[in-house]
Amino acid sequence: MENNLLLQINNISVVYSDVIQILKAVSLDVKKGKIVSLLGSNGAGKTTTLKSISGLLKPENGKVTEGTINYEGHNIQNSAPEIVTRLGIIQVMEGRQPFKYLTVEENLRVGTATRWGKPYKKDLELVYHYFAPLVARKHSLAGYCSGGELQMLVMGRALMAQPRLLLLDEPSLGLAPLLVKEIFEIIKRVNQEQATTLMLVEQNANMALQIADFGYVMENGKIVLEGDAKDLIENPDVKEFYLGVAATGAIKTYKDVKSYKRRKRWL
């Protein structure tokens, strides 16, 4: 394995409930210190890809049936989340899942689970430094925070674990454009200042490709396109299907543009 590779997915297939095959021969590389974004329409298999890395497939009765996932010399396919997280991989799940009945600061403290007993004051300060609006909400219940505050909370919670590889699943979902911009700026800063490698799943392809170094496009459980982010942004297919700009420059149909307005099935 090349030295600058942090994560290497080799030809994995993922099957739910023993019969429903979702991923077919997916391969992708994540280089150390980079931001890799994973794009694709609804149901393409992006979340499934992230879960197969973080070990969260198992509780959903999913399994990597073929191929390997290599992270720094460890084969982690089908490992339990408590193992994978302790290797430094943290997934921020789709749809912001706060601990509603815990305060904001207690939520952040759950992020120390992978290194229980170690000091965490500095990490709290760091999180409050990146996500200043959380400071005022410290002692209120997370269940009463706004969507923007929650996105900051779940990202901050993940940072508390001092991750080396952070998997973000649709951080922009349902947020106002200005806030989306702010969140993406923070993601970029975390990447640069903390040397955290990031994998970013997004519907907002434009934003994602602007901060990413490399991009993959998925469809029907396969990688259909990959390349440097700056090339993808110029790619006519990507432009048409994911950036909502047809060759003529007009938006084709709303169905293609992947609305972030869409409510998730379980929300």
Add this chain to the structure above:
Amino acid sequence: MEFFFQILINGLSLGFLYALAALGFVMIFKSSSVLNFAHGELMAIGAFLFLVLSTWANLPIWLAFLITLAGSFSLGFIIERFFLRPLIGEALIEVIMLTVGLAIMFKGLMLFVFGGDIHSYPEFLPQALTLHWGAVEVPGVNVATFIVGLIFLGLFGFFFKYSSQGIYMRSVADNQPAAMALGVHVRRVFAISWAIAALVCAMSGIVIGIINGINVHEVSAIGLKVFPVVILGGLDSIGGAIIGGLIIGLLETFTGGYISTGLREVVPYIVLIMILMVKPYGLFGLVEIERV
């Protein structure tokens, strides 16, 4: 007036006993949504373990007490590991049936070993614990229950509110997948809640043993009292378990003292039903936060 105070103090100490017992029940329900029907039997096991160690093995009381706590803690761990863990992910009813099965098995084992007679501990509470207050006399065991209850409830409150481990446990109760994604060891949390629950069960079992003597049927029947307590307080609220325990305890002693001993067991249930008509989730049960 003195009579009133006597009853008040008896009621509070009985209330703390119920609260303590209910705490163990709430703990398991909160972390893993399991209703533990073997609760009373766990109390009886604790009471008998203490009996064996203090009377039969003649150990010093404090040592017998510590070993009983440690033993119950391990027993809780073992129950989770060998009986409940294989059922993770199965339907709720199967898990409930399992705890019912455990209850029957434990009861049978205890009947086999100890028979159906009443056993009793040696007198070990110092005379000085008995409070005299004019004509009011509060028995030492009530004072002890009061103190032990306060200490343990305080400790657990502190543990859940401030310690990291306590916060991890609450996170699992709140949103299990999210807790997993952050590396919280969910199975360990289940095991710890069973262990702590068995430990507080043993505590309350011993207290009952001191008050009433130890009899398999009686101790496990008192274990059933946790149901009105937790239903009143809200199945998932630790604070609610405490308040619920105190309310039921006070209701019982006041009914017994002022109305009739016969009604003592009934009135709490009547009040329970009236409260539930007004607050269906119990006094402190979680009302789903809807905003997210």
